[in-house]
Amino acid sequence: MSNIFYRYAPFIQDYIYRNKWEELREIQVKAAEAVFDTDENVLLSSGTASGKTEAAFLPVLTQLWENPSASVGVLYLSPLKALINDQFIRLEGLLEEAGIPVTKWHGDASPAAKKRVMKRPQGIIQTTPESLESMLMRNSSGAYRLFSDLRFVIIDEVHYFMDNDRGLQLLCLLERLARLIGFHPRRIGLSATLGDCRNAETWLNTGSGRRCITPITHEKGRSLRLSVRFFPIKEKIPNSDSKTLLQNYYDYLFESTWNKRCILFSNSKGEVEENIAHLKKIAAERHLPDNYLVHHANISPALREFTEQKMKSSEQPVCTGATVTLELGIDLGSLERIVQTGCPLTVSGLVQRLGRTGRRGGTAEMRFAFRWDMSLPPQEFYKEINWDFVMCIAMILLYTRERWIEPMYLPKLPYSLLYHQTMSWLSSQGSVKPQELARYILTLGAFRHVSKEDYLTLLRHMLENGQIERDEDGGLMVGEKGEAAVSNFEFLAVFSVPSEFSVRCNAEEIGTVQTPFPEKSQFALAGQAWEVTELDLKERRIFVKHIPGISANMWQDTGNEYVHTKVMKMIRDVLRSDEEYAFLDESAKKRLAEIRRACRNAAMSAVGSVFPITPTTYAVFPFLGTRGCMALMYELRRRGFGSVNMWLHRYIPVCIELKTDRDIAEIAAALEEIKQVGADKYSFTIPDNCEITGKYNDYIPRELLKKQYVEDYLDTEDIRENMDTGAVIRAELM
Numbered sequence: 001m002s003n004i005f006y007r008y009a010p011f012i013q014d015y016i017y018r019n020k021w022e023e024l025r026e027i028q029v030k031a032a033e034a035v036f037d038t039d040e041n042v043l044l045s046s047g048t049a050s051g052k053t054e055a056a057f058l059p060v061l062t063q064l065w066e067n068p069s070a071s072v073g074v075l076y077l078s079p080l081k082a083l084i085n086d087q088f089i090r091l092e093g094l095l096e097e098a099g100i101p102v103t104k105w106h107g108d109a110s111p112a113a114k115k116r117v118m119k120r121p122q123g124i125i126q127t128t129p130e131s132l133e134s135m136l137m138r139n140s141s142g143a144y145r146l147f148s149d150l151r152f153v154i155i156d157e158v159h160y161f162m163d164n165d166r167g168l169q170l171l172c173l174l175e176r177l178a179r180l181i182g183f184h185p186r187r188i189g190l191s192a193t194l195g196d197c198r199n200a201e202t203w204l205n206t207g208s209g210r211r212c213i214t215p216i217t218h219e220k221g222r223s224l225r226l227s228v229r230f231f232p233i234k235e236k237i238p239n240s241d242s243k244t245l246l247q248n249y250y251d252y253l254f255e256s257t258w259n260k261r262c263i264l265f266s267n268s269k270g271e272v273e274e275n276i277a278h279l280k281k282i283a284a285e286r287h288l289p290d291n292y293l294v295h296h297a298n299i300s301p302a303l304r305e306f307t308e309q310k311m312k313s314s315e316q317p318v319c320t321g322a323t324v325t326l327e328l329g330i331d332l333g334s335l336e337r338i339v340q341t342g343c344p345l346t347v348s349g350l351v352q353r354l355g356r357t358g359r360r361g362g363t364a365e366m367r368f369a370f371r372w373d374m375s376l377p378p379q380e381f382y383k384e385i386n387w388d389f390v391m392c393i394a395m396i397l398l399y400t401r402e403r404w405i406e407p408m409y410l411p412k413l414p415y416s417l418l419y420h421q422t423m424s425w426l427s428s429q430g431s432v433k434p435q436e437l438a439r440y441i442l443t444l445g446a447f448r449h450v451s452k453e454d455y456l457t458l459l460r461h462m463l464e465n466g467q468i469e470r471d472e473d474g475g476l477m478v479g480e481k482g483e484a485a486v487s488n489f490e491f492l493a494v495f496s497v498p499s500e501f502s503v504r505c506n507a508e509e510i511g512t513v514q515t516p517f518p519e520k521s522q523f524a525l526a527g528q529a530w531e532v533t534e535l536d537l538k539e540r541r542i543f544v545k546h547i548p549g550i551s552a553n554m555w556q557d558t559g560n561e562y563v564h565t566k567v568m569k570m571i572r573d574v575l576r577s578d579e580e581y582a583f584l585d586e587s588a589k590k591r592l593a594e595i596r597r598a599c600r601n602a603a604m605s606a607v608g609s610v611f612p613i614t615p616t617t618y619a620v621f622p623f624l625g626t627r628g629c630m631a632l633m634y635e636l637r638r639r640g641f642g643s644v645n646m647w648l649h650r651y652i653p654v655c656i657e658l659k660t661d662r663d664i665a666e667i668a669a670a671l672e673e674i675k676q677v678g679a680d681k682y683s684f685t686i687p688d689n690c691e692i693t694g695k696y697n698d699y700i701p702r703e704l705l706k707k708q709y710v711e712d713y714l715d716t717e718d719i720r721e722n723m724d725t726g727a728v729i730r731a732e733l734m
Contacts, residue, residue, distance in 0.1 A: 004032045009065040011098040012058050030215030031055035035063070041187040041204050043158070043214040045194040052190045053087065053156075057094070060152050060188070064123075065098060070149040071121040073100075075185070077129065077170060078156045079328065081106050082304060084126045086330045087156070091124065100124065106131045108301055121146045129161075129170040130492040136176050137424045137486075147177060150185045155204070157328050158189040159348060162203050162408035165417045165494045165694065168446040172421050175207040175444050184208045192355055193348040195405030203410060207445035222358055225365040226396055228581075230389065230588040234375035242375070249371045250278040253339065256367050257319040258288070261311070262337040264321045265353050267345060269296045270554045273524040275341060276321040277550040280527065294527035295322040298500070298555060300509040303526055308332065321527065327352045338366040343392035345561045345651075348405050350395050368392055372591070380613055381602045382621075385595050387571070387649040391563075393592070394570035396583060406564045412449040413708040416694030418458060419467075420494050421446075423478060426468065427486045431475035434459065449711075454704060461701045496695045498556050501540045503530070510544070514556055517542060524551040561651040565625035565722045568653070572623040572724060575599050608668040608725045613657075618667055619647070620656040621724065628718030629653035634686070635679040635719070639670060668725070675723050679716045686710060 002024045005013060016024075024032075027046045034042045036059055044052045064073045078084045084104055091102045101123035103113050117125065125146065135143040153174060161167030178184045189204045201212040231249040234242040253275060257264055264279075266272045276292050283290055293307045304325070311318050312333040320326065327349060335357045344350040350366075358364025372386045398404045422441055426432060432440075438455055441447060447455075459476070462468045466481035478486055485491055500512040503525055511525050517532045524530070529551040530544035575596055580589060602611055611619045622632055629646055633656050636644045642660035646653055658667065686706045692713070697705060 002029050004029050004036075007032065007036060007062065008058055009062040009098070011065070012062060012094070014097070015094055025051045025055070026217045027051055027215065028055040028058065030217060032059040034213045034215055035059035035188070038213060039186065039210070041189070041201075041208060041210045041212040043189045043191075043194075043197060043201055043204055043212050045191050045197055045200070045214065046217055052192070053090070056154055056188045056190060057091070060154070061095070061098070061100065064100060064151065069122065069151055072103075072117065072123060072125050072146050073149070073151045074124040074154060075132075075147065075150055075152070076124060076126040076154045076156065077132070078126065079128070079160045079166070080157075080325070080330075081108055081128065081301070082308060082325065082330055083156060083328055084128070085305065086308070088126055090331065091126075095123075102126065118142060118146065121148075129166060129173060132173045132177070133169065133424060133492045136173060136180070137428045137492075140180060140428050143177065144180055148181050150177075150181060152188060153185050154188045154190070156190050158191040158200055158204065159193050159408060160328065162200060163410065165411075165414055167203070168411065168414050168417050169420070169494045171203070171206045171446050172417070172444050176425070178207070179440075184210065186210065193351045193405055194408075195348075195403075196407045199408050199410060203408070223363040224354070224358075224400065225363050226368075226400070226583040227366075227585060228368040228389075228392060228396070228583055228588045229370070229585045230591045231369065231371040232374045232587070232591070233371050235373045246371070249369065250275075250282060252369060253341070254279050254282045256337065256339045256369070257292075258283070259317050260319060260336045261317045261333070262319050262335055262339060263326055263332075263353070263356060264319055265327070265338065265340045265344070266321065266323065267342055268555070269298055269323055270552065271341060272296055272321040272323055273527065273553050274550075276527040277524055277529065279319070279321075281550060289316070291316055291318050292527060293318060293320040295320050295326050297323070297325055298513065299511040299526050302509070303511065324349070326356070332356070334362075336365070338364075340366060340368050342370060343368070343388040344395065346406055347395045347398055347564075347567065351399060351405060370588070380619065381598045382611075382619060382647070382654055384598065385649075386591075387652045387654055389588075389591065390571050390574055390595060391567060391652060393574050393581060393584070394567055397574070397581075398566065398570050404566065406567075409562070411712045413454075413704075413711045414446060414694075415450075415454075415458065415700045415704050415708050416696040417494055418447055418450060418455070419462070419696045419699050420491075422459075422462070423467065423482055423486050423491075426476060426478050431471045431473070431477045433475050437476055454707070457701055457704060462699065465699065467699055494695055499540075501542050503542045503544055505530070505544050505546065513542065513553060515554075516540075522547065522549075522551040524553045562626040563652055565623075565628055565718055568623045568625055569722065569724075572621075607664045608671065610664050610667045610671070611655075612664055616659055616661060618658045618660070618664060620658065620667070620671065621654070622656065622671075622719075623724040624653065624718055624722060625715070626651075626653045627713060627715035628722065629656065631679060631681055631684075631714040631716045632656060632674070632719050632723065634681070634684040634714065635674055635716070636670070638679075638684055641667065641670070671723070671725050675720060675725055678720045681710050681714045681716045684710065684714070 028051050031044055044055055046052055060074055088102055088104050103117045103125050105125050105127040161170055187204055187208055194200050197214045205212050233245045264275060276294050279292050280290055295304055295307045307320055311320055338353050338357050354364050354366045370389045442455055466479045468476050468482055469479040471477055498514050500514050501516055502512055503510045517523050519532050519535055522531050529547050529549050531547045532542055533545050534543040605612055609621045613619055633644055633646050641658050644658050647655050647657050686709055688702050690709045692705050692709050
């Protein structure tokens with residue numbers, strides 16, 4: 001056993017003996033050295049089930065045991081309540097003899113437990129950014145009492161927070177907490193899916209005044225078993241043949257999941273419900289037990305917890321259909337296989353999902369299943385390609401051959417969050433002088449790129465719209481209209497949640513839906529079909545009864561996905577190559593060959609990366625990521641190339657379509673020039689209706705939103721460094 005073992009507190013040594021650990025893992029040894037021997041932040045990045053949680057908590061709890069804190073000593077932050085609940089159970093077992101209490105602090109947690117820790121602050125608090133926001137905004141004196149001697153902040157699933165407003169909100173809250181208590185506790189970040197850790201280190205250090213140590217470990221490579229199957233279907237031709245083709249797809253999903261402890265991942269809640277409904281139907285037709293469950297954000301917390309517990313403890317194999325809610329590190333026991341319909345949204349997501357299986361040296365197995373409607377009418381060659389199928393191949397190659405994962409993007413101008421944090425702090429303070437407000441808010445690390453002039457523009461706009469107002473002494477305070485916003489429970493979250501209806505069967509809540517289904521209508525939820533018995537619009541409740549059969553449901557997608565340029569480059573390489581990939585089945589190999597052939601045929605009439613569609617319509621394939629492709633679109637518009645728009649397959653930036661009276665040679669020459677001399681994104685004409693993610697954008701002046709769009713949504717450097725000006729398949733390969 002490593003010497004680190006003897007530096008752990010006695011109760012931890014006993015825990016290790018009781019659980020018959022033969023040795024400490026490398027990540028646990030190096031994390032302990034960083035925690036024990038330095039005073040810096042620590043970033044722990046290693047694979048799922050590599051022992052990161054213990055690597056962080058064992059030395060932290062040792063220090064807390066050796067030098068007890070006069071308040072809560074450890075603040076654990078998680079993106080999901082379910083992850084908190086899971087870690088709560090694991091920590092309770094570890095701390096049962098140490099006298100260090102653990103308190104869950106979120107909307108579903110016990111009020112009595114919160115009162116106990118408020119009365120005697122000690123131990124560990126596990127919470128979410130939204131609950132921490134509530135503490136600082138509505139009870140700052142209570143927050144001071146809880147955390148006056150806080151030693152460590154542990155942030156789980158760092159990658160989940162990094163590139164969005166929720167993560168920036170968390171950084172703001174940690175700085176506000178540090179200012180409240182007068183010092184910066186150490187931060188420890190945990191993640192299984194970080195490629196280049198430098199951005200994560202920058203994110204974790206923001207506003208803390210500390211450096212970051214990222215222990216380098218040499219993990220043993222896991223054995224992977226990957227397969228991709230392709231199912232051609234004919235949805236537009238309603239005959240027995242088309243039904244058979246579709247049934248083949250569901251039969252494969254059934255055969256891949258039956259009698260396996262596994263997760264069936266899909267990218268949408270509607271698809272999860274559809275898949276599980278069909279698998280339940282097949283099980284019933286074959287007189288087999290129904291071992292299929294559903295887990296996604298619209299399932300009630302009680303049913304989600306039931307699913308998690310059953311997956312962990314059931315003696316019978318259970319398959320759960322899920323979205324991202326089971327992608328993170330909730331302990332689900334030993335899983336035998338992951339099945340994915342369609343392509344994961346990112347390489348990071350693929351790695352997270354793959355990491356749910358093959359733990360502790362076992363083989364990690366993941367099957368991908370694609371279906372594609374081959375009965376669609378003929379159209380442009382690139383619109384007949386299922387690009388997510390090609391992207392899945394590219395992602396598998398990037399991870400298996402290069403171990404590459406997307407670097408996280410750090411937004412520079414989060415104006416929606418700037419409004420939110422301004423209102424939150426004003427709400428906690430009452431009245432604040434404008435200079436003091438600007439000094440406090442703009443020195444938060446998340447807003448280091450926001451100028452004083454832009455903040456003044458925002459504050460003036462907020463005054464004009466009644467969000468804030470001046471008092472008699474010239475101070476700023478929350479206005480009458482702003483009060484309605486900050487007093488709403490939903491204000492605590494910086495991400496948008498669609499308006500939803502609670503679905504109830506008798507006294508049990510099943511979950512929520514966005515559609516107010518009328519009486520007698522049918523829909524799917526939680527892997528079951530339901531018929532509406534009563535609709536209460538005032539209370540936003542739908543009462544239902546269970547019915548047999550299969551029904552459908554759809555949820556509004558509120559997320560934006562950005563494809564990285566390296567993924568697009570690998571897609572290009574897959575299309576140019578003749579290589580056969582061992583993880584493709586025969587149908588998938590055939591489909592890839594068809595796609596490659598279509599690209600090569602189209603390339604015969606192309607000039608560079610420009611493909612003629614009609615005498616006045618062209619498609620440009622720059623193979624850039626989303627931000628670079630959008631920047632190129634605006635540069636071509638600036639150069640007067642007529643109607644220029646980006647064509648997306650779902651969220652994949654496939655190409656740029658031009659309708660222009662200029663010829664193909666002129667377009668190709670312009671692209672070469674743009675690549676050589678670059679583009680100035682600050683000279684682009686940005687429309688007022690440009691789409692920018694932000695819950696509170698209605699309170700932001702359009703001029704600031706357009707500035708944010710240019711800064712955070714467009715990447716002209718990507719054009720110069722990475723734009724492809726050659727054909728999809730070069731002539732020598734034809």
